[in-house]
Amino acid sequence: MDKLIIQGGNRLNGVVTISGAKNAALPILCAALLAETPLHLTGVAALKDIATTIKLLDTMGVKIARNGSQVSLDASDVASFEATYEMVKTMRASILVLGPLLARFGTARVSLPGGCAIGSRPVDLHIKGLQAMGAAIHITHGYIQASTLHLPNRRLQGARYYMDIVTVTGTENLMMAAALAEGTTVLENAAKEPEVIDLAEMLIKMGANISGAGTDVITIVGVEKLHGTEHNVVCDRIEAGTYMVAAAMAGGEVKLLNARADLLDAVIEKLREAGATVTSDKDSITVKSDGKLKAVNIRTAPHPAFPTDMQAQFMALNAVASGVAKVTETIFENRFMHVQEMQRMGADISIDGNTALVKGVATLDGATVMATDLRASASLVLAGLVARGETVVERIYHLDRGYENLEAKLNALGANVKRV
Numbered sequence: 001m002d003k004l005i006i007q008g009g010n011r012l013n014g015v016v017t018i019s020g021a022k023n024a025a026l027p028i029l030c031a032a033l034l035a036e037t038p039l040h041l042t043g044v045a046a047l048k049d050i051a052t053t054i055k056l057l058d059t060m061g062v063k064i065a066r067n068g069s070q071v072s073l074d075a076s077d078v079a080s081f082e083a084t085y086e087m088v089k090t091m092r093a094s095i096l097v098l099g100p101l102l103a104r105f106g107t108a109r110v111s112l113p114g115g116c117a118i119g120s121r122p123v124d125l126h127i128k129g130l131q132a133m134g135a136a137i138h139i140t141h142g143y144i145q146a147s148t149l150h151l152p153n154r155r156l157q158g159a160r161y162y163m164d165i166v167t168v169t170g171t172e173n174l175m176m177a178a179a180l181a182e183g184t185t186v187l188e189n190a191a192k193e194p195e196v197i198d199l200a201e202m203l204i205k206m207g208a209n210i211s212g213a214g215t216d217v218i219t220i221v222g223v224e225k226l227h228g229t230e231h232n233v234v235c236d237r238i239e240a241g242t243y244m245v246a247a248a249m250a251g252g253e254v255k256l257l258n259a260r261a262d263l264l265d266a267v268i269e270k271l272r273e274a275g276a277t278v279t280s281d282k283d284s285i286t287v288k289s290d291g292k293l294k295a296v297n298i299r300t301a302p303h304p305a306f307p308t309d310m311q312a313q314f315m316a317l318n319a320v321a322s323g324v325a326k327v328t329e330t331i332f333e334n335r336f337m338h339v340q341e342m343q344r345m346g347a348d349i350s351i352d353g354n355t356a357l358v359k360g361v362a363t364l365d366g367a368t369v370m371a372t373d374l375r376a377s378a379s380l381v382l383a384g385l386v387a388r389g390e391t392v393v394e395r396i397y398h399l400d401r402g403y404e405n406l407e408a409k410l411n412a413l414g415a416n417v418k419r420v
């Protein structure tokens, strides 16, 4: 199994280009199922989760051509309406095929995701939302079996639906389903993440009638058909944020290209509070730091608040900052698995419920650590970049799910990271 070997202590300087967002690409690829003519995408990063989604769509009969970051998908001839347990267990976001399949073909069979390293992540709101639109849904043998065959014209029916928890993929699944429903759907307490907006913008180009994406009420007037279009996937704000924290911790000056500061307000504010200098223009961000940071309190919450997907990286930052920080995780239970590993590197962190108390130490010690989820892995790499000596990060397949060319990008900035 691949691992990363990091020699800590190098400053980071130079330019890094941020890839298209994984979390935008996944729903966007699934939205291909809604279109009767081909969809042409650019900015699709070479990531494990994206390969898994492409494989899933391929098993359904979607014809896919890929050339670097360009992907074309033709769903004119879909033959299977199923996402098996084997697919869904490797990637929870496979649930995103449920809404599109049901809306266009009137039937879908999708495995329930089951447990996941960062806590139980149910899909009850996806299911209840589709039921509100009239779908008949049964859970049998671990599968969600959904149908619209009893409905007028076999189409989902527009509905008002209030999500009592803000859910990103839930909002996306229901927005895609509603795009082909009969009548108007109003999604209340919708997720406002930039990836939801990117998906909505693409659906509109496909012929959908959607307003309010990016606010907490999204209104979708269903149409009978959607067609293909061209779309460039929005840049990855979490990848960008990770390199920004790397630069702040290691010291130096790093310019991120294809990065949008307006998607990272909460993160940038915290980096400035920690003592880094952050400047930006329309599609680049520059971080300058002397590597001497102050502890910053973090509380995760839905966008535009501080993203849970940046919590682990800021844990690493706080581990070597001066002072004491409180890091509170409000989105996922059990998303502190990086803490134990950081403790093995000498970090002084204690956990009480969903809050971690981080007392900064002068320096971390290189150690062999194991990654347990995507962002936890990234935080261990950040810790390794500033640790004394050698850090070995094992199980890095998690990193390959979400970071394109991680070691090449870091090494181009002056880091010393080897994959073995």
Ligand code: UD1
Pocket (backbone or CB within 6 Å): 023, 024, 026, 093, 120, 121, 122, 123, 124, 125, 126, 127, 165, 166, 167, 168, 169, 170, 195, 308, 309, 331, 332, 333
């Ligand atoms: C998405 C992101 C993930 C990010 C998360 C929160 C993708 C592919 N993944 O995950 O990187 O960490 O948003 O920003 O975009 N919940 C329910 N019932 C549901 C759905 C969700 O209780 O039906 C709960 C979850 O358990 C969690 C919270 O709602 O506590 C938010 O989860 P959600 O926004 O759905 O996360 P994902 O969409 O899975």
